[in-house]
Amino acid sequence: QQQVKQSPQSLIVQKGGISIINCAYENTAFDYFPWYQQFPGKGPALLIAIRPDVSEKKEGRFTISFNKSAKQFSLHIMDSQPGDSATYFCAASTPLLRYDMRFGAGTRLTVKP
Amino acid sequence: GAGVSQSPSNKVTEKGKDVELRCDPISGHTALYWYRQSLGQGLEFLIYFQGNSAPDKSGLPSDRFSAERTGGSVSTLTIQRTQQEDSAVYLCASSLLDRQETQYFGPGTRLLVL
Numbered sequence: 158q159q160q161v162k163q164s165p166q167s168l169i170v171q172k173g174g175i176s177i178i179n180c181a182y183e184n185t186a187f188d189y190f191p192w193y194q195q196f197p198g199k200g201p202a203l204l205i206a207i208r209p210d211v212s213e214k215k216e217g218r219f220t221i222s223f224n225k226s227a228k229q230f231s232l233h234i235m236d237s238q239p240g241d242s243a244t245y246f247c248a249a250s251t252p253l254l255r256y257d258m259r260f261g262a263g264t265r266l267t268v269k270p
Numbered sequence: 271g272a273g274v275s276q277s278p279s280n281k282v283t284e285k286g287k288d289v290e291l292r293c294d295p296i297s298g299h300t301a302l303y304w305y306r307q308s309l310g311q312g313l314e315f316l317i318y319f320q321g322n323s324a325p326d327k328s329g330l331p332s333d334r335f336s337a338e339r340t341g342g343s344v345s346t347l348t349i350q351r352t353q354q355e356d357s358a359v360y361l362c363a364s365s366l367l368d369r370q371e372t373q374y375f376g377p378g379t380r381l382l383v384l
Contacts, residue, residue: 163312200363200378203372250371256303256318256326257315258373259315260313260314262310263311
């Protein structure tokens with residue numbers, strides 16, 4: 158069922174560094190690309206999302222970069238903090254099946270102090 | 271409460287037993303979703319409810335899985351004759367009907383089948 162490929166599986170970054178997580182998709186019908194953040198023992202929470210009419214979206218320290226021709230999108234976390242340590246999931250959905258989110262396998266981010 | 275709640279938070283059962291997992295969505299959210307999260311995997315869509323009806327059950331992995339929703343609120347996911355491969359975290363989410371892209375997740379039920 159997985160139609161979104163996410164990398165890396167795990168990532169270790171020093172405090173203050175930039176964390177970069179990448180996702181690739183095949184289905185050109187996808188038109189909504191959210192990122193979710195999940196802390197241990199909690200459900201995923203929507204972090205930031207982008208639609209393909211823009212190439213970049215920034216919210217605070219979090220930025221999504223979107224490359225429509227390459228069918229890739231990525232999450233950049235600037236000035237990474239230990240509190241950002243969590244599992245991050247990318248996802249995608251189509252307009253006809255908006256509820257059917259297709260998730261990547263997740264990236265476990267550890268930010269070392 | 272303000273968020274999506276799920277119960278139990280953990281469930282250990284023996285192979286072959288039936289289990290029921292409960293979800294209480296955010297008040298006013300007409301849309302409700304169940305997902306399964308296996309170890310090291312992303313979330314796998316199971317079923318979508320619009321009110322009390324389930325227009326899309328395509329993600330249910332087998333006929334041992336069923337779900338219902340009553341009163342447009344609480345939903346129950348039932349797994350009959352559990353198997354070890356059913357061990358996973360089962361997540362419930364809810365949203366407004368016209369904002370299905372913004373789903374609010376509960377903390378999940380961790381199911382372990384021995």
